[in-house]
Amino acid sequence: MSHYFSEKQDVKSAKKVINYKIKDEKFEFLTDNGVFSKTKVDFGTDAMLRVFLDENKKLGNIQILDIGCGYGVVSAVLKRFFEKVKILSTDVNERALELTKENIKKNNGKDDFEVRKSFVFENISENFDIILSNPPIRAGKQVIFQIYEESFSHLNKDGKFYCVIQTKHGAKSTQKELHKLFGNCTTLAIESGYRIFKCVNKK
Template structure:
């Protein structure tokens, strides 16, 4: 987790006189100690995050007013600062979830990396605000300000649910904004599913996303004891919805975990299509930590199977940890790796 301020927060530091005139509800792409910086300059902000890793880190930093989940609690807010997330659809979702907490006339701020979609702030805020002003632009980041002129409708999660079918798996997938593989089955997961052998016992779906892998495993083998983990609250909710859509809701445990930190005991199998992006950056730490420690979470004879972009240097890490690494399949862009605890 980054501890230095991001360039977006460095730009925001130039505008603390405006931002700290009222307590802020801060949400979106939080990556650093921005909450502490805001609290040092004015009223302590209220933080809402869908990222369990960030939530845990900030709690350990002593931040008390922080929420993790799919939407903030219904407590009214004085003003909002949205840090532009990677996906525009997620920004729309967060605005819809947070703006109902504001009174008419309240201030709405949006900030982000200029290459990360923040320039769409005027369009994103148009349904709620008559005028959007760019307050600052520095270090390749921008800050916009607007005033809520039209009360936002009460938030309704079901309006944000989308889905698709996977005919070969006879599955109905439910997705939410910003969740991986949101519009269709990604080719990496497809390759993984095509090359998964029959499993048994306790199985971990690491980085469950929309629940595609977990639901497929249970559809094939209902007798499995399945656990699905992710750091993203929207991914966890999408997985729950996917399982429910396929009458599998009572057959899996779905919970937040920062890597394997919240996992207990050992598994017969770990299956993963792990992430390698965090925000706008390429990010390998979570997967590397998995590969380095997965063996400790497997029973003797237990296996790790994962799919990854072919260019990533994961075989070396798997071999270092397990003593061997087998490549099960290749489709040009992705490779499926397999290793067993001996």
Template sequence: MAQHYFDSAPDAASRPSTADLVLPDLHLRLHTDRGVFSPDKVDLGTRVLLETVPPPPDGGRLLDLGCGYGPIALTMASRAPGARVLGVDVNARAVGLARRNAREYGLAHARFAVVSPEGRPTGEEAGPAAEELEGPFDAVWSNPPIRVGKDVLHAMLRTWLGRLTPRGVAHLVVQRHLGADSLQKWLDAQGLPAERVASRAGYRVLAVRRGT
């Protein structure tokens, strides 16, 4: 059976590597491995997101949904040293890498949790408490796992975007040819108003708010 980065425990043989995240304000060399999303380099969509989002609120609670080995969460933590940053992913290998990367850069205010597709903690190790996953979150940044399929993706977004504060904003990056425009329409229909705020290299960045 083919292994995917959204498997909870990928059995691909470990082959540790690194990937450089280079942004105008930040340069991180991150530990990666097989069985996680984009192990050889930081994905272009992630870079588009990180180069276009507004600064995160310092002092708030911030979420990286589908954190992988941590490029988004660690950028949040670097840009908002007074915030509490949480990265979540179903992939235990990816979360272990994200924790290692956070330790190496001294970003103790970035914490990571392995969660089920429904957003519940798996409880396999001491991580953020279950109540921390409930938010509410002042900002959500995500390169969501589109390839999990619409049903799983929609359930995930309903769960986590529903944990935004009333004034919180989520920024999602989605490839145009993988359904960015149809996802925007679906979000609007769910009472989660979505606005396209950037478009570059075949990617859309959507700003999503909770409906009133």
């Protein structure tokens, strides 16, 4: 049986459209079987986006990585709010990547984005100013911690890493690991058992 972090999906396709609203902006996302949170935008991603938008009122021509992009919620939302940012959306799930392409274009009407297949940072060589992650819990702790470690090494100086994780799924061990890597880890919010962390690469 394939999981949402598998390359190929063996479940039959059954596309559907879901609606999403954030900060008075309305979005429509195409989802499908075999992708994470196919029936609605998951609480963790929504919480992370709201906190991110509260903290970042304006962003110019910077490089953002949406790692483990799923069907492209984070990428599409950030592209709507910050037109000048350059976003790279990556995932290992080929079905999710196709949906991401459709959803960014559907919600923003532009082609100035890149969607790339990559397991963690396997096909990512460049550095970024901001990296956002809602890590794939089912992929296991080793994969999640690999995302944290490689995010640190792929951030520009003073670059920021944002992530969301449930307390019951290891938020405290995540916080400890992030602090070890970055030398800092701020808890921006705790909502319904989810924690949103921010780290800054000061090295």
